[in-house]
Amino acid sequence: MKPTERRILEAAGKLFSQRGFHATGMRAIARAARVSLGTIYHHFKSKEEMLLALLREEYDKRRRAIEALKEEDLPVPEMIRRTAELHFRLLLETGPSLRPLAQGLRGLSPQAKRAAIAMREEFVNYLASLIGEGISRGQIRRCDPVIAAHSFLGMVEAVSARAMEGDGVAVRIQERGAVELAEIAWRALAPDTPQGGQR
Amino acid sequence: MKPTERRILEAAGKLFSQRGFHATGMRAIARAARVSLGTIYHHFKSKEEMLLALLREEYDKRRRAIEALKEEDLPVPEMIRRTAELHFRLLLETGPSLRPLAQGLRGLSPQAKRAAIAMREEFVNYLASLIGEGISRGQIRRCDPVIAAHSFLGMVEAVSARAMEGDGVAVRIQERGAVELAEIAWRALAPDTPQGGQR
DNA sequence: ATAATTAAAACGAACGTTCGATAGACAAGG
DNA sequence: CCTTGTCTATCGAACGTTCGTTTTAATTAT
CATH class of the missing domain: 1.10.357.10 (Tetracycline Repressor, domain 2)
Incomplete structure (x- = not known):
């Protein structure tokens, strides 16, 4: 797994566990992973x-x-x-x-x-x-x-x-x-x- | 507690427990309780x-x-x-x-x-x-x-x-x-x- | 070249909430 | 009996925001 994907997944996991899945937005994940919205969708099909x-x-x-x-x-x-x-x-x-x-x-x-x-x-x-x-x-x-x-x-x-x-x-x-x-x-x-x- | 409030609360409770709080919309609650959006907000301050x-x-x-x-x-x-x-x-x-x-x-x-x-x-x-x-x-x-x-x-x-x-x-x-x-x-x-x- | 990343804009949909209009109930004053 | 006023309940349109997602064009790394 590429380092960017790792970083995105880790950020998402942390936010999901802190705020819950539905209360976490893609923009917040992008911000936390220090990555753009487009990059996330380049690596993952969906939330x-x-x-x-x-x-x-x-x-x-x-x-x-x-x-x-x-x-x-x-x-x-x-x-x-x-x-x-x-x-x-x-x-x-x-x-x-x-x-x-x-x-x-x-x-x-x-x-x-x-x-x-x-x-x-x-x-x-x-x-x-x-x-x-x-x-x-x-x-x-x-x-x-x-x-x-x-x-x-x-x-x-x-x-x-x-x-x-x-x-x-x-x-x-x-x-x-x-x-x-x-x-x-x-x-x-x-x-x-x-x-x-x-x- | 008035019957309308009871009905709204029961509908909300059922939906919250089935789908989760964040995944339940006010419109779905209104529909389930057979009242309008406005009625809900007449009786409750917020979700x-x-x-x-x-x-x-x-x-x-x-x-x-x-x-x-x-x-x-x-x-x-x-x-x-x-x-x-x-x-x-x-x-x-x-x-x-x-x-x-x-x-x-x-x-x-x-x-x-x-x-x-x-x-x-x-x-x-x-x-x-x-x-x-x-x-x-x-x-x-x-x-x-x-x-x-x-x-x-x-x-x-x-x-x-x-x-x-x-x-x-x-x-x-x-x-x-x-x-x-x-x-x-x-x-x-x-x-x-x-x-x-x-x- | 090919792939990865960026910033930005835009999409339609759904969100929670607000608001003005309408209807009915009940009482007071005529 | 009728009016008038006030209150509450109800409705549904509309507001502004945010959502997940897509797209585009430009830039950087391999």
Whole structure:
């Protein structure tokens, strides 16, 4: 990807996550990327295409990281913990986070919305299969894997969203968030008979 | 509140939650409420004021319900369970749910944004104080109450959001969501020494 | 040459909002 | 009973702005 495209995409991602997709204008993106309006349209077909490119990047980042995690062949509960930390840290690091991006879904063109939802679903289903796997191995308690996966993502994203406000509470959450979330996720999914036991 | 205002507010709430705040135009609201543009502005100062009125209504609804729950003087873990179910069911019932509304925050005027965030914070802090109370009574494990509260809301809202899609998965989540969420919340917050024990 | 970038103008559409006109309700004064 | 005035509700045209996008011509880099 060319440096100009990178700069444009980064500026767009930052603005989308700060102000929301619909509240961000192409002129603001151009200004932030220090590029003209024409240049943006030289590289991207539309504003929606930029959003989808950003979503794709973020999901790919997580998919790669989780698959690397899978290589380590950890027990499933530990995978859950690490995935919580991973998702949380990525949300904090990358300005253009998934959460504000996904918020802009409503009001998109039907096909763009479908594409964005499909990406999200793919991610959720991957987590759900991970959880289902853990259940059949007895490493996770019996529960609805899809609901558990949505709960998992929802809580991580809500906490990270709060951590991105500018106040003092946000700072504490940035420090404590990952470990607290991992703890919550672990306890919520741990089997009744503690074979992997506490911690 | 006059019937016309009710109709306008209901239409606005439904559209905001379906398409998002920024993607919903005043003309669409007028059309859905079967009134003219002028009538809307006769009753409401601005589009933002409508959003804030809706948010206030929804938060009030929850505050009243939770305070009624508090009257019963249940053990805190049971309160957590019930609150999860309550929030989840309210999100499903009311078209104009808090989640899509809160999504529209970005891009609002500074004062409107401040007001909306303050409402959300008040709700979160109430839950956090509930959790803190439970900790000091030994009914909830030691954890960060604010992070736990955000996690709690985030997961309920994420699951309910998925439950509002139109497909078959959504139907199952509508049926199972409340009990699964209550289970997750309870396990995530239960103390290590099971005095209230399982269930 | 070919591609990348620029500034600027323009497009139609949609945006949130304002405004003047109209209609009905209700009461007061004749 | 009729008028007159005042109030509120409702309408729909119109305002000015901004939107995403396209286009054009000129300039710079590869």
